[in-house]
Amino acid sequence: MNDTNGSGGVHTDPAALQELSDLASHERTEVGPDGAVAGYRADRTLRLGVELKRQLKRRRTQLVLGFVVLLPFILVVAFEIGQSNPNARSGGFVDLATASAPNFVVLALFVSGTFLLPMIVALFFGDTVASESSWSSLKYLLAIPVPRHRVLRQKAIVSGLLSAAALVLLPLVSLLVGVIWYGTGDAISPTGDSVGFGQSLLALVLSTVYIVVQLAWVAGLALLLSVSVEAPLGAVGGAVLVAILSQILDQITALAGLRNYLPTHYSFAWIDLISTDVDWSNMASGVLSSLIYSTVFLLLAGRRFARKDITS
Numbered sequence: 001m002n003d004t005n006g007s008g009g010v011h012t013d014p015a016a017l018q019e020l021s022d023l024a025s026h027e028r029t030e031v032g033p034d035g036a037v038a039g040y041r042a043d044r045t046l047r048l049g050v051e052l053k054r055q056l057k058r059r060r061t062q063l064v065l066g067f068v069v070l071l072p073f074i075l076v077v078a079f080e081i082g083q084s085n086p087n088a089r090s091g092g093f094v095d096l097a098t099a100s101a102p103n104f105v106v107l108a109l110f111v112s113g114t115f116l117l118p119m120i121v122a123l124f125f126g127d128t129v130a131s132e133s134s135w136s137s138l139k140y141l142l143a144i145p146v147p148r149h150r151v152l153r154q155k156a157i158v159s160g161l162l163s164a165a166a167l168v169l170l171p172l173v174s175l176l177v178g179v180i181w182y183g184t185g186d187a188i189s190p191t192g193d194s195v196g197f198g199q200s201l202l203a204l205v206l207s208t209v210y211i212v213v214q215l216a217w218v219a220g221l222a223l224l225l226s227v228s229v230e231a232p233l234g235a236v237g238g239a240v241l242v243a244i245l246s247q248i249l250d251q252i253t254a255l256a257g258l259r260n261y262l263p264t265h266y267s268f269a270w271i272d273l274i275s276t277d278v279d280w281s282n283m284a285s286g287v288l289s290s291l292i293y294s295t296v297f298l299l300l301a302g303r304r305f306a307r308k309d310i311t312s
Contacts, residue, residue: 046144052158109207125160126222221297266289
């Protein structure tokens with residue numbers, strides 16, 4: 001733009017004006033039956049592949065997955081430094097950890113089940129929406145526009161995939177490390193039962209599936225907190241604190257039968273699989289309890305997010 005007549009007016013290049021007019025004339029202004037611009041399709045927004053790649057590039061995802069891979073090696077170093085008996089046939093899970101690869105996997109799942117595994121699930125689900133709020137990018141994401149229910153669904157699916165990947169990665173790496181260091185012997189339970197290597201692998205697969213399902217309640221609670229607060233630390237920390245509180249209350253025998261309603265009461269029911277006579281009742285109760293809690297939390301999260309005033 002330049003002033004050509006010296007009168008202080010601004011003159012725009014006619015060619016540029018014509019180019020802008022031509023571009024504007026090709027813009028679609030028709031409105032579809034649903035009120036959106038013709039050609040707009042909500043199912044093309046925020047695709048799973050895009051969101052998954054975005055989350056995989058985040059440092060917290062890489063650190064979590066990296067630590068999960070590193071943990072079995074840390075346990076091996078701890079046993080090598082300490083005094084472990086690879087021929088142990090009795091004792092608790094720690095005493096039996098070096099008896100075979102399956103026992104080593106059981107130990108890895110056992111020691112991480114109290115805090116680490118719930119924290120991983122809480123991190124992926126609690127951070128997913130709250131982080132967008134903290135970055136002040138959530139309102140722009142919805143203005144693309146991406147429907148609210150789709151934002152929540154896509155982020156929940158990606159969080160679930162990442163959580164499941166971490167929960168599967170731990171026993172998988174532990175098994176490989178265990179085979180190298182402790183061999184493919186039978187799995188020995190604290191009760192003295194001996195399970196063959198092949199059968200123990202099936203038990204470990206079922207144990208991993210159970211852990212994934214049982215921790216669904218943490219996922220639902222963390223997602224509910226994630227859409228309710230704008231600080232990721234509050235959502236993640238809140239879910240982890242509830243899990244810890246539930247575990248503490250579960251140790252109070254004075255609560256008697258009330259402990260059965262705590263979401264963490266059946267957290268370690270998968271241990272029953274490492275025996276010759278499997279009792280499925282506790283695992284069935286654990287799955288039912290987790291599904292009920294997670295369904296309630298997810299419904300509340302969807303309702304809360306649909307009505308929330310997005311300002312950041």
